[in-house]
Ligand SMILES: Nc1ncnc2c1ncn2[C@@H]1O[C@H](COP(=O)(O)OP(=O)(O)OP(=O)(O)O)[C@@H](O)[C@H]1O
């Protein structure tokens with residue numbers, strides 16, 4: 001029972017991280033039917049943005065008050081990256097065959113990884129560490145440090161931060177999508193872009209907003225990851241991005257709540273698989289296999305994902 | 316007096332195929348002008364070009380003195396030109412009320428609520444079902460919603476693309492009489508219809524479109540009386 005509760009906590013933590021990133025895949029897909037495979041790198045840039053903010057403004061400080069400013073730094077770095085990416089790389093390909101933006105995304109992804117790897121330690125006038133290997137991430141009071149113990153279950157402080165961040169982001173996102181004019185405009189564009197334009201909605205602007213929202217949540221995930229793992233690196237976006245994409249598809253790509261449900265489900269399944277699958281196929285080396293197996297099973301029986309609406313071709 | 320909408324030598328193509336081949340027509344303030352024609356004549360293409368969703372290869376579109384051919388589609392509705400598209404195109408997953416509010420997306424004034432009430436007065440069923448997803452509506456109800464939504468922008472000119480398509484005779488009557496009501500309330504209307512009889516009866520002016528060309532023009536009464544129109548569109552010999 002303890003083992004189950006412990007894995008539930010672990011899974012929820014992991015899943016919250018996936019969910020925060022998965023929202024970015026799904027909002028962009030919902031608006032432009034584009035899979036932004038460089039979104040994992042937006043997450044990575046967010047982590048580096050937070051680190052840079054700390055190094056420049058607060059080096060040596062660990063007070064909780066620096067955390068909000070680090071988060072803002074992370075969000076700025078990620079949003080700027082995502083918006084530039086949309087403007088420079090994706091917008092010119094809006095009417096190109098589907099394969100073109102997909103290949104472009106892979107190019108951007110490699111570019112961003114290599115850019116951070118080669119240049120992070122060489123920013124002029126700033127004494128940033130070399131990013132060719134892992135870089136330590138600042139450990140902030142309250143959200144890191146001595147874990148909570150409830151019975152025999154250990155709950156890391158960074159885990160509480162991650163799950164809390166997901167809950168707050170999901171609530172803010174719900175409010176934005178359902179209660180604001182821009183949110184309603186976004187829903188309209190995702191259902192029928194041409195008619196949305198007849199309503200006076202600037203589709204280009206909605207697309208930028210979609211990229212920015214996804215980037216902001218990925219940035220927060222980047223901070224959460226830094227706090228959890230205590231270090232960050234230029235490749236961290238690859239596996240996290242792939243898992244989050246899996247989560248988005250699992251939940252039903254294009255459906256924002258699907259991304260949240262898909263992320264949490266995937267995290268819990270992974271954690272449970274590590275603990276409860278016995279023998280050769282159990283343990284952590286196999287967890288990614290079970291994660292993708294789950295994806296395949298869901299796609300066979302429910303191709304639209306857990307929450308996704310059936311995709312109907314537009315006339 | 317200059318026309319509210321003036322379309323001159325308009326040519327629109329899909330790739331190499333010309334769908335509209337140089338048409339000229341105008342709409343004066345207060346009129347109900349109808350474009351009639353068989354399937355594929357180019358009626359929808361014309362309206363979508365006026366709205367900026369398609370760009371002409373030639374010709375000009377002037378609305379209240381302003382050239383529309385270089386205005387982005389999303390800026391056109393705020394000039395006072397609303398378009399209720401073919402097939403209604405309501406947002407199925409949004410509620411009826413959200414659909415109506417989207418019609419007022421480009422407005423910033425404080426009278427949106429009173430216009431919402433006006434839309435509900437025009438079509439009481441919309442108020443009864445205001446919280447229902449619009450996708451659950453029947454075709455006729457969706458058409459009422461589409462018209463209500465278009466009116467929410469307070470248009471000076473309302474373009475309706477086949478509002479009676481696929482409706483029961485009763486519902487068709489209801490929609491057509493609303494067109495008259497809107498005209499009486501001061502909205503100028505450009506009405507595309509296959510139901511030539513109903514459209515021409517209400518029209519101050521009509522144009523007959525055939526494979527991208529205007530082949531006949533006249534007042535509604537003249538066209539109703541014309542032999543060619545009676546043969547081709549009213550199913551008489
Ligand atoms: N997206 C498109 N791509 C290529 N050709 C098109 C496209 N849309 C319309 N056409 C062609 O342009 C011509 C005019 O079509 P349009 O839809 O404007 O006709 P319409 O008068 O509205 O017909 P209907 O009464 O059936 O609605 C037709 O030959 C049609 O096949």
Ligand SMILES: [Mg+2]
Nearest residue numbers: 358359360401
């Ligand atoms: Mg048509």
